[in-house]
Amino acid sequence: MLNKLSALFKSNKPDPEQLYLEEHHIQFEEGKGYIVAGAVLNETLAARLAYLSNRRLQSFDDLQALYNTAMIINEKIDLEIANQRYAAHLGNTEENLLAFKQIVKLLNDYYRNFKRARK
Numbered sequence: 001m002l003n004k005l006s007a008l009f010k011s012n013k014p015d016p017e018q019l020y021l022e023e024h025h026i027q028f029e030e031g032k033g034y035i036v037a038g039a040v041l042n043e044t045l046a047a048r049l050a051y052l053s054n055r056r057l058q059s060f061d062d063l064q065a066l067y068n069t070a071m072i073i074n075e076k077i078d079l080e081i082a083n084q085r086y087a088a089h090l091g092n093t094e095e096n097l098l099a100f101k102q103i104v105k106l107l108n109d110y111y112r113n114f115k116r117a118r119k
């Protein structure tokens with residue numbers, strides 16, 4: 001009986017993956033994809049993702065592909081910031097490129113720490 005009660009209380013404790021998602025305001029909804037801090041990434045940042053990934057990615061749905069392409073994305077962001085030449089058609093600025101870089105980092109950390117280990 002004691003084991004059943006302790007198991008019940010253990011199951012109510014959120015796991016590290018759930019804590020990470022809550023802490024960083026990350027959600028996933030079928031049909032929409034990943035949502036970070038209320039922004040649906042596939043709707044708001046897909047064009048920027050395609051541009052910064054050299055057209056390798058069109059959406060944020062595949063975290064493994066995002067993880068594998070992150071180096072290219074980060075290099076392109078750093079290059080735009082260093083040169084102060086931003087893609088005007090995407091509305092790139094230093095501020096929103098750094099925010100984009102942070103979103104990619106959050107999703108990559110989530111993939112590396114919780115998703116990749118399960119495969």
